[in-house]
Amino acid sequence: MFNSEGPIFMESSRDPNDCTIGIFGVPYDGTTSFRPGTRFGPAAIREVSTGLETYCPKLKLDLKDINFADLGSLDVPIGEPKKVLQAITFATEKIIKNHLKPLMLGGEHSITCGAIQALVKFYPDLILVQLDAHADLRDEWQGTKFSHACAMRRCLEVLPSKQLIQVGIRSGTQEEFEEMDVHCRLLSNSNQGLAASLADALRPYKEKPIYLTIDLDWFDPSVMPGTGTPEPGGFMWHDFSSLLDVIRQYNLIGADIVELSPQLDPSSCSSILAAKVTRSLIMLLSL
Amino acid sequence: MFNSEGPIFMESSRDPNDCTIGIFGVPYDGTTSFRPGTRFGPAAIREVSTGLETYCPKLKLDLKDINFADLGSLDVPIGEPKKVLQAITFATEKIIKNHLKPLMLGGEHSITCGAIQALVKFYPDLILVQLDAHADLRDEWQGTKFSHACAMRRCLEVLPSKQLIQVGIRSGTQEEFEEMDVHCRLLSNSNQGLAASLADALRPYKEKPIYLTIDLDWFDPSVMPGTGTPEPGGFMWHDFSSLLDVIRQYNLIGADIVELSPQLDPSSCSSILAAKVTRSLIMLLSL
Amino acid sequence: MFNSEGPIFMESSRDPNDCTIGIFGVPYDGTTSFRPGTRFGPAAIREVSTGLETYCPKLKLDLKDINFADLGSLDVPIGEPKKVLQAITFATEKIIKNHLKPLMLGGEHSITCGAIQALVKFYPDLILVQLDAHADLRDEWQGTKFSHACAMRRCLEVLPSKQLIQVGIRSGTQEEFEEMDVHCRLLSNSNQGLAASLADALRPYKEKPIYLTIDLDWFDPSVMPGTGTPEPGGFMWHDFSSLLDVIRQYNLIGADIVELSPQLDPSSCSSILAAKVTRSLIMLLSL
Amino acid sequence: MFNSEGPIFMESSRDPNDCTIGIFGVPYDGTTSFRPGTRFGPAAIREVSTGLETYCPKLKLDLKDINFADLGSLDVPIGEPKKVLQAITFATEKIIKNHLKPLMLGGEHSITCGAIQALVKFYPDLILVQLDAHADLRDEWQGTKFSHACAMRRCLEVLPSKQLIQVGIRSGTQEEFEEMDVHCRLLSNSNQGLAASLADALRPYKEKPIYLTIDLDWFDPSVMPGTGTPEPGGFMWHDFSSLLDVIRQYNLIGADIVELSPQLDPSSCSSILAAKVTRSLIMLLSL
Amino acid sequence: MFNSEGPIFMESSRDPNDCTIGIFGVPYDGTTSFRPGTRFGPAAIREVSTGLETYCPKLKLDLKDINFADLGSLDVPIGEPKKVLQAITFATEKIIKNHLKPLMLGGEHSITCGAIQALVKFYPDLILVQLDAHADLRDEWQGTKFSHACAMRRCLEVLPSKQLIQVGIRSGTQEEFEEMDVHCRLLSNSNQGLAASLADALRPYKEKPIYLTIDLDWFDPSVMPGTGTPEPGGFMWHDFSSLLDVIRQYNLIGADIVELSPQLDPSSCSSILAAKVTRSLIMLLSL
Amino acid sequence: MFNSEGPIFMESSRDPNDCTIGIFGVPYDGTTSFRPGTRFGPAAIREVSTGLETYCPKLKLDLKDINFADLGSLDVPIGEPKKVLQAITFATEKIIKNHLKPLMLGGEHSITCGAIQALVKFYPDLILVQLDAHADLRDEWQGTKFSHACAMRRCLEVLPSKQLIQVGIRSGTQEEFEEMDVHCRLLSNSNQGLAASLADALRPYKEKPIYLTIDLDWFDPSVMPGTGTPEPGGFMWHDFSSLLDVIRQYNLIGADIVELSPQLDPSSCSSILAAKVTRSLIMLLSL
Secondary structure (H helix, E strand, O other), rough: OEEEOOOOOOOEOOOOOOOOEEEEEOOOOOOOHHHHHHHHHHHHHHHOOOOOEEEEEOOOEEEHHHOOOEEEEEEEOOOOOOHHHHHHHHHHHHHHHHOOOEEEEEEEEEHEEEHHHHHHHHOOOEEEEOOOOOOOOOOHHHHHHHHHHHHHHHHHHHOOOOOEEEEOOOEEEEHHHHHHHHHHOOOOOOOOOHHHHHHHHHHOOOOOOOEEEEEEEHOOOOOOOOOOOOOOOOOOOOHHHHHHHOOOOOOOEEEEEEEEOOOHHOOOHHHHHHHHHHHHHHHHHHO | EEEOOOOOOOOOOOOOOOOOOOEEEEOOOOOOOOOOOOHHHHHHHHHHOOOOOOOOOOOEEEHHHEEEEEEEOOOOOOHHHHHHHHHHHHHHHHHHOOOEEEEEEEEOOOHHHHHHHHHHHHHHOEEEEEEEEEEOOOEEEOOOOOHHHHHHHHHHHHOOOOOOOEOOOOEOHHHHHHHHHHHOEOOOOOOOOOHHHHHHHHHHHOOOOOEEEEHHHHHHOOOOOOOOOOOOOOHHHHHHHHHHHHHHOOEEEEEEOOOOOHOOOOOOOOHHEEEEHHHHHHHHOOO | OEOOOOOOOOOOOOOOOOOOOOEEEEEOOOOOOOOOOOOHHHHHHHHOOOOOOEEEEOOOOHHHOEEEEEEEEEOOOOOOOOHHHHHHHHHHHHHHHHOOOEEEEOOOOOHHHHHHHHHHHHOOOOEEEOOEEOOOOOOEEOOEOOOOHHHHHHHHHHHHOOOOEEEOOOOOHHHHHHHHHHHEEOOOOOOOOOHHHHHHHHHHHHEEEEEEEEEHHHHOOOOOOOOOOOOOOOEOHHHHHHHHHHHOEEEEEEEEEEOOOHHHOOOOOOHHHHHHHHHHHHHHHOO | OOOOOOOOOOOOOOOOOOOOEEEEEEOOOOOOOOOOOOOHHHHHHHHHHHOOOOOOOOOOEEEEHOEEEEEEEOHHHHHOHHHHHHHHHHHHHHHHOOEEEEEEEEHHHHHHHHHHHHHHHHHOOOEEEOOEEEOOOOEOOOEEEOOHHHHHHHHHHHHOOOOOEEEEEOOOOHHHHHHHHHHEEEEEOOOOOHHHHHHHHHHOOOOOEEEEEEEHHEOOOOOOOOOOOOOOOOHHHHEEEHHHHHHHHOOOEEEEEEEEOHHHHOOOOHHHHHHHHHHHHHHHHHH | EEEOOOOOOOOOOOOOOOEEEEEEEEEEOOOOOOOOHHHHHHHHHHHHHOOOOOEEOOOOHHHHHOOOOEEEEEEEOOHHHHHHHHHHHHHHHHHHHHHHHHHHHHOOOOHHHHHHHHHHHHHOOOEEEEEOOOOOOOEEEEEEEOHHHHHHHHHHHOOOOOOOEEEEEOOHHHHHHHHHHHOEEEEOOOOOHHHHHHHHHHHOOOEEEEEEEEHHHEEEEOOOOOOOOOOOOOEEEHHHHHHHHHHOOOOOEEEEEEEEHHHHHOOOHHHHHHHHHHHHHHHHOOO | OEEOOOOOOHHHHOOOOOOOOEEEEEEOOOOOOOOOOOOHHHHHHHHOOOOOOEEEOOOEEHHHHEEEEEEEEEEOOOOHHHHHHHHHHHHHHHHHHOOOEEEEOOEEEEHHHHHHHHHHHHHHOOOEEEEEOOOOOOOEEHHHHEOOOHHHHHHHOOOOOOOOEEEEEEEOOOHHHHHHHHHHOOEEEOOOOHHHHHHHHHHOOOOOOEEEEEHHHHOOOOOOOOOOOOOOOOOHHHHHHHHHHOOOOOEEEEEEEHHHHHHOOOHHHHHHHHHHHHHEEEEEEOO
């Protein structure tokens, strides 16, 4: 199911036995209409990961002390969105059955729904936390429901809890903002700060399974130029870092990192940021 | 049907009336698995076209003396190959009914079949001439029949004459080469030269309608680096130029230029070559 | 007068009738000595604009509710600075006479003076607000008075009010800083913040016509690498956003956005920032 | 007059005394309308020159045995074409008076006329040999007579002999080709080959002073992608090499190499080719 | 000893006489295993320096009032780390003997130790201040003690005072962080701010000679993408600017700027930042 | 010994058992002084190899019918040339003892000597055939004998037969050309063609073991821009193809492909050419 011919995330095992976290890539950008390239995301994250240290001075954890496997990447049929989602669901199920927490590297944001469809079978009360620049709540975009612009709309359809927390969205249609407003779903960068807002929003879900989907365009284009639809006015690393302190107190059962388009950033700083986000998530998932 | 917001090919009219040639773009690369980017082809050809002269010293013709229209580009639903082909067929039909010879700018090679499906309704005895590095005769590739690696297989299925002349193919599977051999379809760069071979091959079709599909990777990567699957050992401009002398003696009723991936070539020389090929085809179609 | 063959700003009309804002491009970098390329600015802003949403959650306005036209770009004779300025003045006059507020997309900063020369005929008490990294107050630079390093000096010469507010300048000669000091023209990033400083500076001009010229190098190079003379230590999007709240309370009658050099930034984030600035200005001009 | 702060051509002296050849750069692209960048040509040629050997196995000459000086580059006022030409004429005169043969590194092709104006004062019977893709015989282009598209028209105006030999031109207007035809000025790549054609054309001028102007777009875009207006169907290194054998038999008294736009070619192969052309010309000028 | 064929830092003299500061480059990246390219750093800093103003509005100093020399770059034998360090030590000694304060432009961080070895002969009580993302305290890395990952370990070995102040380190092994902790060497971005922490740390050394080594990856990747091992979560220009106010009160007797890899940043903003850092250090060294 | 974490050459086995050819990479550019980057060569060749067909229509062979293994890449200590060569010799010996013919992917040309040192232990009468632009016969370069400019000099020292055939060298010092002349070692592109010359030169060695070292800069820069020291006037694919017909008649017992610097060629055409050369050599080694 997984193609393991490419590079591997630093310090990963290839063998899932005795591991608690399973990384896998989904090199898919089949609905991206503006600028393609997220298909190269999983390989890029793995390639640059060797330039990072295994130790995180903030979390005071070391990858060397964590058992996690890099399972490789899914072979996906470009141009067949339905089959791609099915393959993701199937792979995620298998990972969960192997007692691994899934950590998916995209690829475009539409892949999240494939993972959610598998997860809700095991965690029917799943809470979804989204870091993103865009609301992604459109029902259809450019003639297809599979578009990455509809990613959260599709997730909501399959999420029994209907609990979606949207962190720091700064772009969308008027209708999307109204919907987020009505459902009090949007956490903005208010006076108290994003981390405090997230702490408030997560407080009712202390025992609940949490899934975190990170669209990397949540970050400011200055630190994440390598993404297809960058939106000025985003967040810096210290913002992300402060959110980690909140999330680590909850029951994170899976995560994904999407929308890295490495070829748009010749300095590779975007890929390196994505790799550091990945390292952080491995650590949170290990707690 | 056509989106005319982008740039326009030099000296083109936007108005098809009184014109005999209709250029249109198909910015589609939905099945390209290796390196996407041909979706940017039509815009790139038009943008650089202004750097060319309107006069061709070889053909001794001037674009200013030719009535041709640039109709714009089709809006295509990325990720829906069947709908894309239908849209192309529909557009080509409309162009032919408007008494224009179609000149399609791709996009990936799978789009040719959409045009052929329209053309054979008007020209049931159509002869197809293919300039290409690759045979493109696979029945299926990476799980889909719509793949650009199957472009000529799909065309043969809808071409009543079954007459496909494959010029200078230099890459394929053993089976593809055997098939080309059996049907004597492949024109190689033999001692007599490619132009003489083409003259021989076309001789029986003096009165027949000819459609020319040019996959730009037919050219050597040194002059056409901007394509997704470059193959060493290709052809130079003077080879193409010598073929023009042959084709101009036949009844060319349509053509396409595909597989330009402009972002792979920062010098833009690939796009400029494609624009000069386009200029040449406009001239041949005007005869 | 305007060349409309290139791309168009999203949601723009081409027809100025019933519009209140007229966008036009000036693809000119004829005096840029260090690194040319702002000639590609207007096309780049328009091309990437389609990736933005029409709705602005901050201003709570939607481009769809605003009548504005993209008139195209001026054809400018590279190498003839005087003629270029005359063409800009002529075009701006025509735009004002058509009851449109001009929104000029550069091009280098020297073009601002061309617009000012037209505007002061209609608004003799015009106040000029400049966002810029550089003072641009030199009388001459590298042997010519037309240089973009002299942009504000030239504007001051034709501005009857002599009221120039220079926001956030962080680079210049000792003489330039002394002059700004003497005339209290420079708003720095003081303790109270730039927005409050601007509010103070604009308070006397509640009824006056305001023209805003934005040299994009005012932004920090991290968010605007695509400019010819980036200067470390600049401003972020939220700084710009806070200024919008001040300016919207005044009578903005025109604006320009200059010094985008898109080819210096392969990620296109600079162009996208410039397009979002453009979207913001369209909204302010519509009030 | 010359700015010597930049890099230096390999093995050059800075001191013109005891030298017979004077290299100088003209970093000017002030009339280039399509894609600027030849202003970076002189620096690029010098930078990459250190990667070449000093010995030429074809000419069996070594730079170490030749006394030549790299005088630096002219400071040119971008935007003032007339002053630029005057500065070139003045500099060339001074070089000739210092008993040096001038070897000018451009910059755009319009600079040739500045050198010719100086040379004809010393060599009234000067013969001009042009290697170029384009005829450059327009009288005016985009509103200015100074354009690089008019380079040879301007030279003809100041050349008393009116003897211009145009080698391998493959692009121009119908009028330009007719003019070249009428005056039998154009040497094409005929059956006998370009070198034999040049030998025939030069035969009457055995004792005459020859000036060679090389627009690098004469080369095929495959070997010279780094130029503003590449034209498919050009010449390879061995074609150039064969011309050297002809020219070395004549009285070459000066030369220039123009239209290198190094930033268009990230591989630097274009700059390296230009440096090897420069090395060849130094050797021919030393004979 | 110094090669002066390349470009020169703006406003520098080539002649060290009457100067008090001596700039020199070390184009060396011989141990860089991840991504090479810092060998191009010295040339890049000099090239872009001409785009800066000579006046600094923060320090209220002008380069024109300072006597400093750019001595050129060392010729270093790539592949011979020991010889490279010896050459640096020899050159630094000579500079100090010429009554110049050394300002070294790297190159990779391993070169610092070469300078320190010379400096401690003259300043045995030297205090070393390091701005860096990485601790650089490894004893060995990838089989060599010369690696840039061991830069500070090597410096500590030759530094009699053992006084190393590490400012803002955010990446390292667990052991490195423990060592910095034990020796209270690390200044973090605490509540009081980095500048105040540095002021506290330097207070005991009012009369001591201070050497400042700036690994440019101390800056955030958003402002310094052009470095081999960028680390998210770094510092901005205003952070650096606030440190200047502290350092200027001390006896700075030398400095270096290392790890610029200009080719990773096509916008050149990284090189421009490095040049502005260089300008700042020249000013501090002139006090 | 081999690091197998990176990508793998298409259709390769990882397991050397039952194989007859052993591919390995040497990502080393430690003496490259002009432009580094060949360290990225082995990974680039493998990555793009998946875009090629397994069938070669010229040789009429299919990789699927050949048993060959890709063993991974050597971990090399950058900055320690002697240790690097020892590691290569050790690895090559082990490969030969495993009954595999070695096929080494560089890296810079200095690595060839490491392989030769192993090979001559098994094949004391080894004949060395070099395709290269440069003679590589210097005894020392920039202060080190390990330089890639000395590659063939080092090989000659350890080659008992002293039989080196240098094919198509076009750059070197006068001394190098004299030496090649004296020893009749150089095969030029004479009237009879390079293939016929090689056939003549190899004729005496029908039974001898042949080792082929291919410095990719032998190819023309137009088809191989991605190399550190490109030299105009090189060879095209059909030249290489004609040599294959000669070499296949001899006893090829090993080969290497060196000096690919993939980052210099953003189109990846250079890497694709190198991969096709690799495919050809696998086929020749299988005969």
